Amino acid sequence: MSLPSHIYIQESASKTLADLLLKGNYSRVAVLTDENTNQHCLPEIRKILPETTVFIQIQSGEENKNIASCTHIWKELTDAGFDRKGLLINLGGGVITDMGGFCAATYKRGIRFINIPTTLLSQVDASVGGKLGIDFMGFKNHIGLFQDADAVLIDPRFLSTLPFRELRSGYAEVLKHALIADLAHWRTLPKEGWQDLNWREIIKHSVEIKHSITTADPTEKGLRKVLNFGHTIGHAIESFFLEQAENKLLHGEAIAIGMICESYLAQQKSGLTAESLKEICHYIASVWPTEPINQDIFPAIMDLALQDKKNEQGVINCTLLAKTGEAVINIPISRQDIRESLEWYNKKGWQ
Numbered sequence: 001m002s003l004p005s006h007i008y009i010q011e012s013a014s015k016t017l018a019d020l021l022l023k024g025n026y027s028r029v030a031v032l033t034d035e036n037t038n039q040h041c042l043p044e045i046r047k048i049l050p051e052t053t054v055f056i057q058i059q060s061g062e063e064n065k066n067i068a069s070c071t072h073i074w075k076e077l078t079d080a081g082f083d084r085k086g087l088l089i090n091l092g093g094g095v096i097t098d099m100g101g102f103c104a105a106t107y108k109r110g111i112r113f114i115n116i117p118t119t120l121l122s123q124v125d126a127s128v129g130g131k132l133g134i135d136f137m138g139f140k141n142h143i144g145l146f147q148d149a150d151a152v153l154i155d156p157r158f159l160s161t162l163p164f165r166e167l168r169s170g171y172a173e174v175l176k177h178a179l180i181a182d183l184a185h186w187r188t189l190p191k192e193g194w195q196d197l198n199w200r201e202i203i204k205h206s207v208e209i210k211h212s213i214t215t216a217d218p219t220e221k222g223l224r225k226v227l228n229f230g231h232t233i234g235h236a237i238e239s240f241f242l243e244q245a246e247n248k249l250l251h252g253e254a255i256a257i258g259m260i261c262e263s264y265l266a267q268q269k270s271g272l273t274a275e276s277l278k279e280i281c282h283y284i285a286s287v288w289p290t291e292p293i294n295q296d297i298f299p300a301i302m303d304l305a306l307q308d309k310k311n312e313q314g315v316i317n318c319t320l321l322a323k324t325g326e327a328v329i330n331i332p333i334s335r336q337d338i339r340e341s342l343e344w345y346n347k348k349g350w351q
């Protein structure tokens with residue numbers, strides 16, 4: 001596996017960006033941040049930005065990945081007189097790269113954009129693969145399109161200011177990439193001390209996996225669905241807790257639970273061995289919290305799983321594992337299967 005030339009993984013985002021700005025022949029440059037990346041990440045690139053750069057800031061958080069924030073971004077670009085040769089630099093986590101990309105791809109029918117992802121989740125997942133969008137009427141990523149960034153600059157140094165829970169959340173996607181596509185990579189993930197990994201190496205490998213899958217199937221006709229492992233049940237759990245004022249789960253924390261439940265279903269339906277199931281779940285439980293989920297909310301989780309936009313004609317299609325390092329797509333699962341897997345999760349069946 002290798003990386004395409006527009007994805008740069010190196011500890012020098014500002015130097016690479018300076019080169020790209022020179023070569024790009026852009027009429028104007030704008031940078032999109034939230035208050036956290038404005039404080040922690042913008043100083044790294046600010047020094048090389050042109051004097052006429054437009055700085056656009058939105059409030060952090062998934063709840064702001066909405067049309068109101070887009071209106072603000074489009075208005076700032078319009079007020080600054082941005083033409084179609086302008087460039088938008090998205091400096092932040094997945095909220096910024098998804099929404100900034102969406103705003104760029106639609107402003108005057110499309111201006112170019114560069115992603116500088118600053119969370120582990122956005123470095124290994126959200127900033128690669130061309131999916132752009134915003135949430136709408138309570139539905140995640142409901143409005144959006146596919147379009148690639150001009151360049152993706154991944155600088156692992158940005159992770160040094162990331163809160164621990166956010167780093168751990170992103171690590172769920174690293175684990176997922178190994179489980180669906182790379183047994184050898186899974187074998188190299190440390191059983192203890194994952195926080196001390198060589199992030200540059202880990203990110204490179206993870207991005208290679210995501211990139212090879214998304215280029216083979218850019219608009220999710222088939223193969224790309226392997227990336228949904230852990231996400232059918234995980235997303236439903238995430239959505240449920242999103243509406244709770246307390247107990248909010250981060251994306252990766254919900255996906256970790258989803259990967260446990262879906263590994264259980266993989267043993268039932270797609271040939272994952274009992275030994276592999278145990279090994280995977282042990283590992284997940286050693287990294288993420290595995291708090292029990294109240295049985296009373298199982299029906300709500302099952303309802304949410306059924307609503308997932310990846311289902312067709314009322315059937316819940318799930319991506320499971322055939323074995324560690326190999327995923328299978330389109331395995332139908334029932335509400336009862338989800339209930340059983342949640343019960344198994346609550347009982348910590350892997351112990």
Ligand SMILES: NC(=O)c1ccc[n+]([C@@H]2O[C@H](COP(=O)([O-])OP(=O)(O)OC[C@H]3O[C@@H](n4cnc5c(N)ncnc54)[C@H](O)[C@@H]3O)[C@@H](O)[C@H]2O)c1
Nearest residue numbers: 036040060093094095118119121122125126131158161162
């Ligand atoms: N397009 C895709 O293929 C894809 C894939 C996965 C996830 N996503 C999307 O990504 C989003 C989640 O991304 P995320 O987890 O990066 O969330 P996020 O963008 O909300 O960032 C998490 C938090 O970290 C802060 N932050 C970012 N970088 C920082 C840094 N270097 N130092 C300190 N704080 C920093 C942010 O301000 C925010 O508070 C979701 O909206 C999800 O839908 C998209």
Ligand SMILES: [Zn+2]
Nearest residue numbers: 173231251255
């Ligand atoms: Zn995910």
